Amino acid sequence: MKKIDMIIRNGQVFDSVNAKFEKKDIGIYQGVFVALDEDTQSNNEVDAEGNYVVPGIIDEHAHLNLYGTIIGANADTVCIPNGITTACDGGTCGASNFEQFYMSNIVRYESTVYSYLNVSTFGNKSLCKHEEDHDPADFREDLIDSLFEKYPQVLRGLKVRMCKETLGDHGISPLHVGIEMSEHLKAKGYHCPVAIHYDDLPENVTVKELFGTMRKDDVIAHVFQTKAETIFDENGKIKDCVWDAKKRGVYMDDCHGRVHWSYPNLQNAFSQSFYPDIISSDLVRVSEYTRPGFSLLYAMSVNSAAGMPTEKILQSVTYTPAKALGIEEKAGVIREGAPADVAILDIRDVKDKTFTDNYGNSISGNKLFVPLMTVKGGRTAYRQIFF
Structure with a gap:
């Protein structure tokens, strides 16, 4: 007889690589x-009959520098209770304050937390209109280099904010400089895509130029945003340059938040079979558990209501973000020998739930992703009292 630490029985286990379910039991030991x-x-058996057993969920873009900035959400309260065992900060910090974030938060959180590094030296501190200086002359490549050398397992890429408030008269040049720094760091062996915040572009930057600049494995956040030039042409069709970027391997990130999507945009894109590769929360302090941002599971439910299939939703918060972050061996899959991070969900069919976006558009919900239990590294970190 072989004794192990935990057996989860009778659940619909999600194969995140192939995006399909199989009813089976899984074991966890050490x-x-x-x-x-x-x-x-095992003396610890969990009956998941009628529920869904998925790899620990990954929130690829949230803002988690608690107290170091006024926008930082608390990973211990927004991750583990929602089945999220791994998260990546979306570039809250730049070279001047990343180490404070690491020492004060990352090493203390129960969820494993990675981070993008903002090319702006002081990062994103307070949601002020002009706070992120994107003058390339002020980017400190020397400091960025030293941080990647010191924290190669934590830093997962560079964040560039592409919008009117940060670009000023610099046009697309901050992105080009960010990509040059990324290439330099990749040549040294670091995992370093560029993740951009796409929103409200100035007149001297076009969607075609922006999406055409992004490389395979880079990430475009807020792909369904509503301001200035969007991903849709005058007839409501997804622009060719957007499809081209997706086909060559640029990750399209829903990066939900509150203001960066609308139901018309989601439904229009999904009707053309254009789905996000990644769903992330983009949570900040003021949006955690407050609609329409609320949580990553809420964003998953919103995307379901707009027409995204359940299997694609689950893959977009497990295996795909693990690939984007370069952590496939550490997260996003249930397979023998992998770290035992698990989320058990009740995916409920609903008919009387209405979701409303930030612009007053409403839609009827069809599914709710309800967290029942979170296992982090083989330890039960959260469990509903009735489960």
């Missing part, structure tokens, strides 16, 4: 997934 046989037993 913090990793292990194979089961007829003689395997």
Whole structure:
């Protein structure tokens, strides 16, 4: 007889690589997934009958520098209770304050937290209109280099904010400089895509130029945003340059937040089979558990209501963000030998739920993703009292 730490039985287990379910049991021993046989037993058995067992959810873009900035959400309250075992800060910090974030928050959070590094030296501190200086002359490549050398396992890329408030008269040049720095860091062996905040472009930057500049494995956040030039042409069709970027391997990130999407944009895109590769929360302090931002699970429910299939939704918060962050061996999958991070969800069919976006558009919900249990590294970190 073989004794292990935990067996989760009877659940619909999500194969995140192939985006499909299989009813089976899974075992956990000493913090990793292990194979089961007829003689395997555990004093800790969880019955997941009628529910869904998925890899620990990944929130690829949230703002988690708690107290270091006024926008930082608390990963311990927005991640583990929502089945999120891994998160990545969306570039809150630049070279001047990343180490404070690391020492004060990252090493203390229960969820594993990675980070993009903002090319702006002081990062994004307070949601002020002009706070992120994107004058390329002020980018400190020397400091960025030293931080990647010191924290290569934590830093997952560079953040560039592409919008009117940060670009000023610089046009697209901050992105080109960010990509040059990314290429320099990649040549040194670091995982370093560029993740951009796409929003309210100035007149001297076009969607065609922006999407055409992005490389395979880069990330475009807020792809369904509503301001200035969007991903849709005058007839409501997804622009060719957007499709081209997606086809060559640029990750399209819903990066939900409150103001960066609308139901008409989601439904229009989904009707053309254009789905986000990644769904992330973009949570900040003022939006955690406050609609229409609320949480990553809420964003998943919103995308379901707009027409995104459940399997695509679950893949967009597990395996795909793991690939984008370069952590496929550490997160996003349930397989023998991988770290035992699990979210057990009740995916409820609903008919009487109405969702409303930030612009007053409403839609009827069809599914709610309800967290029942979170396992982090083999330890039960959260569990509903009735489960």
